[in-house]
Amino acid sequence: MEQGIYERGLQRLKEVDDIAGEKVIDSLADISPDLGRYVIEFGFGEIYSRPGLNLQQRELATVAALTALGTAQPQLKVHLAAALNVGLSRLEITETIMQMALYAGFPAALNGMFAAKEVFAEHDRLASLQASQH
Amino acid sequence: MEQGIYERGLQRLKEVDDIAGEKVIDSLADISPDLGRYVIEFGFGEIYSRPGLNLQQRELATVAALTALGTAQPQLKVHLAAALNVGLSRLEITETIMQMALYAGFPAALNGMFAAKEVFAEHDRLASLQASQH
Amino acid sequence: MEQGIYERGLQRLKEVDDIAGEKVIDSLADISPDLGRYVIEFGFGEIYSRPGLNLQQRELATVAALTALGTAQPQLKVHLAAALNVGLSRLEITETIMQMALYAGFPAALNGMFAAKEVFAEHDRLASLQASQH
Amino acid sequence: MEQGIYERGLQRLKEVDDIAGEKVIDSLADISPDLGRYVIEFGFGEIYSRPGLNLQQRELATVAALTALGTAQPQLKVHLAAALNVGLSRLEITETIMQMALYAGFPAALNGMFAAKEVFAEHDRLASLQASQH
Amino acid sequence: MEQGIYERGLQRLKEVDDIAGEKVIDSLADISPDLGRYVIEFGFGEIYSRPGLNLQQRELATVAALTALGTAQPQLKVHLAAALNVGLSRLEITETIMQMALYAGFPAALNGMFAAKEVFAEHDRLASLQASQH
Amino acid sequence: MEQGIYERGLQRLKEVDDIAGEKVIDSLADISPDLGRYVIEFGFGEIYSRPGLNLQQRELATVAALTALGTAQPQLKVHLAAALNVGLSRLEITETIMQMALYAGFPAALNGMFAAKEVFAEHDRLASLQASQH
Numbered sequence: 001m002e003q004g005i006y007e008r009g010l011q012r013l014k015e016v017d018d019i020a021g022e023k024v025i026d027s028l029a030d031i032s033p034d035l036g037r038y039v040i041e042f043g044f045g046e047i048y049s050r051p052g053l054n055l056q057q058r059e060l061a062t063v064a065a066l067t068a069l070g071t072a073q074p075q076l077k078v079h080l081a082a083a084l085n086v087g088l089s090r091l092e093i094t095e096t097i098m099q100m101a102l103y104a105g106f107p108a109a110l111n112g113m114f115a116a117k118e119v120f121a122e123h124d125r126l127a128s129l130q131a132s133q134h
Numbered sequence: 135m136e137q138g139i140y141e142r143g144l145q146r147l148k149e150v151d152d153i154a155g156e157k158v159i160d161s162l163a164d165i166s167p168d169l170g171r172y173v174i175e176f177g178f179g180e181i182y183s184r185p186g187l188n189l190q191q192r193e194l195a196t197v198a199a200l201t202a203l204g205t206a207q208p209q210l211k212v213h214l215a216a217a218l219n220v221g222l223s224r225l226e227i228t229e230t231i232m233q234m235a236l237y238a239g240f241p242a243a244l245n246g247m248f249a250a251k252e253v254f255a256e257h258d259r260l261a262s263l264q265a266s267q268h
Numbered sequence: 269m270e271q272g273i274y275e276r277g278l279q280r281l282k283e284v285d286d287i288a289g290e291k292v293i294d295s296l297a298d299i300s301p302d303l304g305r306y307v308i309e310f311g312f313g314e315i316y317s318r319p320g321l322n323l324q325q326r327e328l329a330t331v332a333a334l335t336a337l338g339t340a341q342p343q344l345k346v347h348l349a350a351a352l353n354v355g356l357s358r359l360e361i362t363e364t365i366m367q368m369a370l371y372a373g374f375p376a377a378l379n380g381m382f383a384a385k386e387v388f389a390e391h392d393r394l395a396s397l398q399a400s401q402h
Numbered sequence: 403m404e405q406g407i408y409e410r411g412l413q414r415l416k417e418v419d420d421i422a423g424e425k426v427i428d429s430l431a432d433i434s435p436d437l438g439r440y441v442i443e444f445g446f447g448e449i450y451s452r453p454g455l456n457l458q459q460r461e462l463a464t465v466a467a468l469t470a471l472g473t474a475q476p477q478l479k480v481h482l483a484a485a486l487n488v489g490l491s492r493l494e495i496t497e498t499i500m501q502m503a504l505y506a507g508f509p510a511a512l513n514g515m516f517a518a519k520e521v522f523a524e525h526d527r528l529a530s531l532q533a534s535q536h
Numbered sequence: 537m538e539q540g541i542y543e544r545g546l547q548r549l550k551e552v553d554d555i556a557g558e559k560v561i562d563s564l565a566d567i568s569p570d571l572g573r574y575v576i577e578f579g580f581g582e583i584y585s586r587p588g589l590n591l592q593q594r595e596l597a598t599v600a601a602l603t604a605l606g607t608a609q610p611q612l613k614v615h616l617a618a619a620l621n622v623g624l625s626r627l628e629i630t631e632t633i634m635q636m637a638l639y640a641g642f643p644a645a646l647n648g649m650f651a652a653k654e655v656f657a658e659h660d661r662l663a664s665l666q667a668s669q670h
Numbered sequence: 671m672e673q674g675i676y677e678r679g680l681q682r683l684k685e686v687d688d689i690a691g692e693k694v695i696d697s698l699a700d701i702s703p704d705l706g707r708y709v710i711e712f713g714f715g716e717i718y719s720r721p722g723l724n725l726q727q728r729e730l731a732t733v734a735a736l737t738a739l740g741t742a743q744p745q746l747k748v749h750l751a752a753a754l755n756v757g758l759s760r761l762e763i764t765e766t767i768m769q770m771a772l773y774a775g776f777p778a779a780l781n782g783m784f785a786a787k788e789v790f791a792e793h794d795r796l797a798s799l800q801a802s803q804h
Binding site: 069070071094097098101105106107108109110111113114116117120 | 432440474
């Protein structure tokens, strides 16, 4: 893919989740940097850069899907943080997760909810850390 | 569950998808009417009647999850029709489905897209039928 | 595996579902007879021949699992017929399927229930056919 | 849902698994108490309170399904403890798990078996603790 | 993505499965041409064009994965045909499918095997058709 | 199954992964030794001892399937080590994992890649340990 898409993807990833995104890419550097590049180029440079849905809708869809699948806890946590970053409220997030009980069963919803609890607590911890530094 | 919840669920189901919802409930009548009752009471009387997400957000989350799971084509079609009914655009729907390629792979996205193609065509057929009747 | 296990498996398969089991084995004859042999030897000659669970418990567990997985409709139908054959009541079967709404979501339970509806109807059809022949 | 169903669900949950059930509900209190309420009301007040299957059959079905799905280890452990509580023998439980090798593959059966090993050990530990206190 | 990748992807797709690939792309033309473009660009222009694995290894991996997942029968059939096209023998294909019984259970292996039976029969039909035209 | 198959399976398991295989069997000894016996007899004595695919092809198929399923991390790690043992290169392994992004989504590929990173590091650690002992 051309250079422009990588740059666009990196930019988009930064809007969505600066810290976690970078951590994933870094952790792939010594095993499969190209997989990291595809996440940026195809994931964020293409899909997340398309018109038709705003970032709040995209993160809501992703939280729903990863909660339902139940096989991607690390990625769900990244996107729970991203969901907060793009402006979804905690209520919108927990309602989305709860709704998955209907489509993927209660264990999926429970495991998604416990992931959200963890991500929200980390978010609070970082916010209070930042507050105390000012 | 009390009577009120059943009534509320039925009302909510009608807002979302009048025809398909009723068809599912009817088809359960002679094998497990209680499963149909739970769909209405717990699914629509509880979850879909909660504040925090509007119906467009709920249907977007459901389309995302059912596309990603790939084990619920009949229910995906019901909710693709519901997504149109509650005002999601075709573009919002196809973008949601396409995004699932990232989280559940291309076959999931392709099978979701072919379901959308079918549901949109049926929607057009019904619309042109109604138009011709006036 | 030794000859005895194949014979024992065939015997066990006949107790569980004479017609459907044979049909599966036959349909594998020209593509992978060994896969059919493993179904009989390992599936029925080993697992279904073990003490510790009776056949009703084994079929109840299988109906639960296949309903929850949602990727094995043909095999679910075979085991729904088998569940009737080993003496589970229709109520026990539909309650097992309904319970899966909790663990795998409503679409899984609904698709399982519609499979049961089909299998029960076929069972009635065969029963009335047999009755009319006497 | 009306008050009665919540009370009935709580009662049913206590019969099935007093400690683990309460822990799940408690851990939801500050993130989504309503999800905990639905587990009690819909899960235990409705489904697990229905006639047609006894609690041993219900737990056997749940152990089968959660082992096969492979995405719900915490919930599988809760229900392995519940299975013991309602009187299923260890042999019935391990046979159910082993049978899942046929329907969901060996990794699912192995991971289920290791969960059972852990739950049985904890059960023994608690039993010996109680014995030493008398 | 730049033009070159689309061309490379189309070329690669033709090597793998000329007819079925084109049919998928065509069927997306009026609902989501971009999804078809991504299949070509990212799927075939990137992944299937990478060094490190030859096309036989790639198709063997794909047949294994799609058989195990059990949610992608249409795509499994496309790749069963592709597996033949790139030179895998029928024995290599059926052994790969059979092996999935270990990792995803017998229903997955059975449904994969019946798909292979269908694809092999269609392959024979086309071959005899071509033979009769000469 | 007869004695010969157990011996053949044990032999085959040793070729594939001496240490990890034995560990799994040992850890089943006090909960379900028969499940361990079936892994050896049916898994290695039957399936992995069949002609038609060599061990490199079998491990490539297994790595692909377990990465795609995403529910079997412990077993994936065993087979990543086995893949190295039977002579697949690290590049062949990481390419197989990366390809799964197409069929099961990026989270499946990422989680598979992180498992490979861990297994490769352990492999290096053992190799440098052995080197230092000479």
